[in-house]
Every structure is written in structure tokens, then in C-alpha cells.
Amino acid sequence: MKYVVIGASAAGISGVKTLRELDKDAEIILISKDTEVYSRCILHHYISGHRNVERLDFTPKNFFEEYNINWIKGVEVVGLKDEEKSLELSNGESLSYDKLMICSGASAFIPPVEGLREGKNVVGLRNLEDAILIKEQAAKVKNVVVLGAGLVGIDAVSGLIDTGVNISLVEMGEKVLPIQLDKYASSVYEKKFESNGVNLKLGVKAEKLILDEENNPKALLINTGEEIPCELVIVATGVRSNIGFLADSNVECDRFGLIIDEKGKTNIEDIYGAGDVTGRNPIWPTAVKEGVIAAHNMLGKEMIMTDFFGSKNTMNFVGVATMSLGDVEPKDETYKVETCIEEENYKKIIHKDGKIYGAIIQGDLSYTGVLTQLIKEKIDISKVTKNIFDIDYADFFNLEKNFEFSYK
Template identity: 80%
Template sequence: MKYVVIGASAAGISGVKTLRELDKDAEIILVSKDENVYSRCILHHYISNHRDIESLNFTDKKFFEDNNITWIKGVEVKSIDDKAQSLELSNGETLTYDKVMLCTGASAFIPPVEGLREGNNVVGLRNLEDAVLIKEVAKKVKNVVVLGAGLVGIDAVSGLLGKGLNVSLVEMGNKILPLQLDKYTSDVYQKKFSENGVNLKLGVRAEKLILDENKNPKALVINTGNGTEEVPCELVIVATGVRSNTSFLEGSNIEFDKFGLIIDEKGKTNIENVYGAGDITGRNPIWPTAVKEGIIAANNMLGNEMIMTDFFGSKNTMNLVGVPTMSLGDTEPKDETYKVDVKIDGDNYKKIIHKDGRIYGAIIQGDLSYAGVLTQLIKENIDISRVTKSIFDIDYADFFNMKENFEFIY
């Protein structure tokens, strides 16, 4: 049997690793346009000089050799023929497969703001090449604009701190990390970033990137609601979203929509022998989910039925400017029927959203020691209505029990 996996990030590496664990004799090939294996979650550590390229790798040094996996690196899949079961590669070669797993991920989306798509030194922070470019250009410029204050944008800002740069963070919303945090925890970070010299521009809209005669950035024009303002910049890092890498599917019979590849709970597409996992689906773009989808797709490729039942993906852990924070599930109540309990103790903040004895979301900042318990309560949808102690003091003994045969039950 010949298995081909496309993409060398979380889902792809998880996929080939699982395939080898399940089938010791199969031919397994990994194709990736990346020439390195690296974690996209920590690219900002490369920009900040806390890690080199080698330490971004999340696999063992001899991973491919030890697992007898052929890695075709630095090569992109240009198209797929699902009838002939073959792939056309950017090096001109054709690669056939018995079964294939599509894990091509996603790319940074540059919005259609005048000047952004034409300008030099306008880059996302999605791939290692992006991080390398940012690091090199940052040595030569004075003013940097980061467009978008989600996780990627905040990572970019964090990576640029302490380099003597004038960093401006431009965000359409009225707070940073709008999907992960509430106003209180976001304000804590905003204050810390301001103290570190970051120029925060919140509640504004980017209108135009002013370029010089060589198409190099000079300033970003923003609409503040009371007029326009020019924010100086020679480098623009765009973190306003991603688009799934599905262009190679055009002309095939494999179904995808505006979000990305369409797969079922087994990782199967609509075409026999074609599976998918990770950010290519555009539906749950976080690392643990991508890893799990790679494992599930690999199992089903070999006939071991496994389904994705746990889509608990709304978990974000961050440690920015020395302040650890975690958000779980819903960060705001969906309606007035939900209860919100908040506890503030110095620099420690806990917010829990619950209803009818079940917790649906939480934010913790400062001391994260309660995160494990809350994760389990939310993920397993555990009823705590009979627990008499404070919602901030529940421990595993309150809901985690053992049968006589030492089997754990909830």
C-alpha cells in the first residue's frame, strides 16, 4: 500500500506518524513545500531570537529516518487527479498514490486595502519564510505596523518587542484578542503592551497603504471615525485572517467550499481514498484539533474506524508580556439565561460562565492552576449542580470517581 500525505505541519506529521505506527510495511511519502518541520504557533520566538529554526521543529531529529518515511520537501502539489489517483508536483514529476491525506493548511489573507497587495515588505506570519523575512526587514527599518490584533497579530507584536522599533498595532475592534478574551483581561494586556512602547490603534479601519516610487511602504492611512490618520511604517505584518490552501483541488472532483476542504467525522472526503485533516478544512484552526484529525484520518485510511467526537477546540493558552492567560469555551454569555461569576484576587482573575449546573466557558489570568479542572468540566460537560462548594474551588475529587475495578467514571 502506498500512502501519500501532503503537508508537514501538525496534521500531516501526525498523519504519517500514525500511519507508520499502524502499518510497519507500507510505503509512506510526505510531500511539503516547506523544507523544514516547524510549529507555526511559535514562529514569533524565532523573530524575537528566543529560538532558532532547528528548535522550532516539533519532531525528533531522525523522525523520517526512524519511521522510514520518504520526505519530498520544497515541492508543492499543483493538482490532483482523483480518478488516476495521481499528483502533479511543482518539480514536474507525477506521484501516484493508493490513498492520500490532504493537509496543506492555510495561508495568510491580505485584505483588499489599497496598496497592501502591491507593496513590498507586506507579509503575513504564517510560514517560516514569513518569519525569516520579518526578522531580516526589522533590522533595517524603524516603523512597523501590525494589522490585526488576534493571536497571530499579538504574536507578531510580541516577537518585535525590545528591538528598538516603533510598533503600531491596528485593530478594527475595540480590544485586542477579541475572540479569546473579555474586556478585563484584554485591558490588562493592552496596558502591558502600551508600557512596552506599542502604539495601540483600536476601533479603526485601514483605508490605504501609502507607497513610495519603489512600492515600499511609507504610512498606513487609518479611519478613526473622526477623520483619517497616517501611521508611519516601512514594514506591514498582516494578521487579518487566513484562507485554506485548496487551489490544487480545482479541476478535481473533490468537494470544497469557501471555508476549505469538506471532510466527515472520519476525515473522509467525497472521493474514495482521499482524506483530509487540519487547517485545509478552515473550520477549527488550532493545533490540538489538527493533530487529532491527522490521527483519525490515518486510522480510517487503514480501515480502523475512528470518528471525531471531540470538537472542543476553543482553548487558548498564552503567556504574553509576562502575563499567563487561558480562555476555554465561551468567553461571553450567549444570553441572559447564563450566569457569570468573577473572582479577582490581585493580579489573578477568574471568570466562569455557567447554566443549569454546567460550565460553558471560562477565562483565567495570572494563576492558571485551576485550568485543568475547568478544562475537564467544560470538555466533558459535567454536571456540578450537586457540588456545594464555590464554583472557584471545585477539584477532581468532586466529580472524578473510581469503580471497584479501578475504572474511572464521572
């Protein structure tokens, strides 16, 4: 059996690892345009100088040799002939497969703002090449604009803070990390960033990137009429799934990306998918799980993705740790919101009819394990009489006679 996996990030690596664990004798090929294995979640540590390329690698030493994986690196898949079971490669060659796993990920989206797509030194923060360019340019330029204050934008700011450049963060929303946090938790980061010299521009829209005669950035014009100086622009306004190579195939995609079911199967026999290429739940743990599940089902060992608890984000910027779980704002007035602020620690829990639907914990994260279980398992806490911020495992787990746990 010949298995081919496209993409060497979280889903692809977990996919080939699981395939080898399940089939010791199969031919397994991993193909990627990347020439290094690295965690996208910590690329900002490369920019800041806290990690080199080797320390971005999340695989064990000698991973490919140990697992007998043939890694074709630096080669992009440009086409799929699903009826012939072959891939067209950027080097002009073709690669056949018996079963295929598509983990081609996503790429940074550059919005159609005048000058943004034409300008030099306009880059996302998605790939190692992006991080390398940003680090190199940060040593040369004086002013950097980061466009977008989501997780990737905040990563970029965090990586640049100690590099000596002037940083401006431009965000259409009224707060940083608008999806992950509420106003209070966001304000903690905003104050920290401002105290570190970051120029925050919130609730504004980019109108035009002003370029010189050689298409080098000079300034970003925003809708207030202000021109923000910049020689480097980092765009963190979203991603698009890497599905272009599927255009002439029979594999179904939608506006988000590749369509897969709970087994990782596409609409085409022997073709599976996992990770960011689907455009859904774009977080690392989900991609890893999807790679494992797709691998099992490729070998006929049924496994179903039941854990779609994707609304979980852990972050640690400028020395402040935060985790958001589920809903960060109540859906309507029928939900109860309880908060607790003690010095630099902030807790917020959203609940209704004995069920917790969301929470934000900032500072001391020791309570997040309990909250994750309560939300993920939809555990009823209505009979627990203690303070909602003091609930522990003993309040909702019982030890049965057979030494198994059950819920109260």
C-alpha cells in the first residue's frame, strides 16, 4: 500500500506518524513545499530571537528515519487527477498513490486594499519564510505596521517588541483579540502593549498603502485621514485554504475549504483530509486529532471526530497568560455572567440552567482544567452549592465500585 500525505504541519505530521504506527510495511510519502518542519504557533519566537529554526521543529530527532517516511520537501502539489490517483508536482513530475491525505493548510490573505498587494515588504505571518523575511527587515527598517489584531497579529507584535522598531497595530474592531477575549481581558493586553511602546489604532480601517516609485511602503492611510509611517507591513487579516490544486479534480470544496466528514473522508474514495485546509476549527490540537482520525480510517480502522471543541485558545503575551473557552460573551440576556477580579487575575464564567457555556481566565490558569471539562462535557453544576469559581473535580466526579469515574 502506498500512502501519500500532502503538507508537513500539525495534521500532516500526525497523519504520517499514525499511518506508520498502524502499518509497519506500507510505503509512506510526505510531500510539502516546506523544507523544514516547524510550529506555526511559535514563529514569533523566531522573530524575537528566542528560538532558531531547529527549535521550531516539533518532531522528535530523526523522526523521518525512525518512522521510515519518505519526505519530498520543497515541492508543491499543483494538480490532482483523482481518477488516475496521481498528483502533479511543481517540479514537473507526477506522483501516484493508493490512498491520499490532504493536509495542505492555508495561506495568509492579503485584502484588496489599494497598494497592499502591489507593495514590496508586505508579508503575512504564516510560513517560516514569512518569519525569516520579517526578522531580516526588522533589522533594517524603522517603522512596522501590523494589520489585524487577532492571534497572528498579536504574535507578530510580540515578536517585534524588543527588536527596536516602531510598531503600529491597526485593527478594525474596538479591541485586540476581538474573537478570543472580552473588553476587560483585551484591555489588559492593550495597556501592556502601549507600555511597551506599541501604537494602537483600534476601530479604524486601512484605506491605502502609500508606496514610493519602487513600490516600497512609505505609510498606511487609515479612514481617519492619518498616515502611519511604515517600511514593512505584516498582514494578519485572515487566511485562505490551500485548495487551488484541486480546481480540476472531482474533490468537493466550499467557500471555507476542503469538505470532509467526521472520519476525515472527502467525497472521493481513498482521499482524506485534515487540518487548516478545511477552513474550520483552525487550531493546532484539532489539526493533530484530524490527522490521527484520517489515518485510522484510511486503514479501515473506524474512528470518528467527536471533539469539535474548537473554541479554546491559550495565549501568553507580554508576560500575561490567558485562556478563553467556548463563548466569551453571553448569547442573550437569559445567560448569567459572573466575574472575579483579584489583583492581576481575572475570571469570567457564562452559564445558564446549570451548564457553563464559556469562560475567560487571565493570570492564574490553574482553574482552566476544571472549566474545560465542565464546558466540553456539558456537565450540570446546578446542584453544586459552592461558589462557581471554587468548583473542583470532586464536585462532579464520583468513583464507582469498579474504580471508574462517573458524573454526579
